[in-house]
Amino acid sequence: MPASSVVSVIPLEGLPELEESDDLAVLLHAAAGRAGGLEHADVVVVAQKAVSKVEGRIVRLADVEPSDRARELAGEGGDPRHLEVIVRESKEIVRSRPPLVIAETRHGFVCASAGVDASNAPGEDVLVLLPLDPDASARGLRERLARLSGVDVGVIVSDSFGRAWRQGTTDVALGVAGIAPLRDLRGTTDSRGRELRTTQIAVADEIAGAAELVLGKARHVPAAIVRGIDVRGGGSAAELVMPRERDLFR
Known part of the structure; x- marks a missing residue:
């Protein structure tokens, strides 16, 4: 997962109050243009409510x-x-x-x-309500943004979640497209040569959490670009859900 020395989080500002059937991809593309345009390997993080509103949820x-x-x-x-x-x-x-x-x-x-x-x-x-299929929502936005911009970007649909063992909320990925949501380090070694047996990094959640720093319910900024980390690949948000048999909280 190559990355530059700097990771940037760029708010996409100036979107209107969203309504059902608005063309969210066009609005995001225009906002990205005002922020300097999209680049290859950018990840566009879109708040779930923005997606749900245009989908009539x-x-x-x-x-x-x-x-x-x-x-x-x-x-x-x-x-x-x-x-x-x-x-x-x-x-x-x-x-x-x-x-x-x-x-x-x-x-x-x-x-x-x-x-x-x-x-x-x-x-x-x-x-x-949440989108019916957040992964499908992310795929649709990614395909439209690719046609509009001519660049290969990933898309994350994010929402704020609490965690059973931590105070406060943080944004996580509900839907993903064009990125690998998990980085699996099992079988690799740490800096001392010890084999990692269980480590998987929730990359999509980390990116969603980074984007939330410029989003937020009170700032009226429903989307952001995260730039400087190349996580292009395939996968779905289902990979981030803990299997029931490994869920120690139920």
Whole structure:
């Protein structure tokens, strides 16, 4: 994985408030042009909410009828309609402390509220859901950006996740295209010649976390270019999900 001596994170500014059916690739290409243009091996990191909005992955609470299970999970302090959307987006409720829920999504991600979020939603009482297929979303954006720019770039669709053993959130990769999401060091040796038996580096998550330094919910910058590290390759975000048989937290 060759890299230059400098890794740069370049915010893509000036995008409008996104709506369903907006051409996100065109908007990202224009923003990249204002920032000096895309280069070969750049990784374009796009916030999940930007992707979800243009794909129409929003729900209005006025249209939601809560189930008994949702009312139970909401407890006294939550909105059962919000919890109903979480239940619908979940494959499994992993833990709950009403109204807080940790769930496994249909994609296999284990996260708060099954990724359902009201922040930066397009209106009051509106929730934004995860893309149906974040890898497919990343592939579509990459193909369009390649045609528009003529360069080979990777794309990551990112979102903020908590971690079971650490305080705070950090961005991780929900979808990837054109990059190898994991760097497998098993079978190689460390600086003292010892064989590495388990080490795998979550490169896509590291890049997503770096990009988040210039993104953020309050800054209205939904995308960034990470430049200076060549991780071109193949793979999917599913490679980053811990297999159930190795999950010590469930």
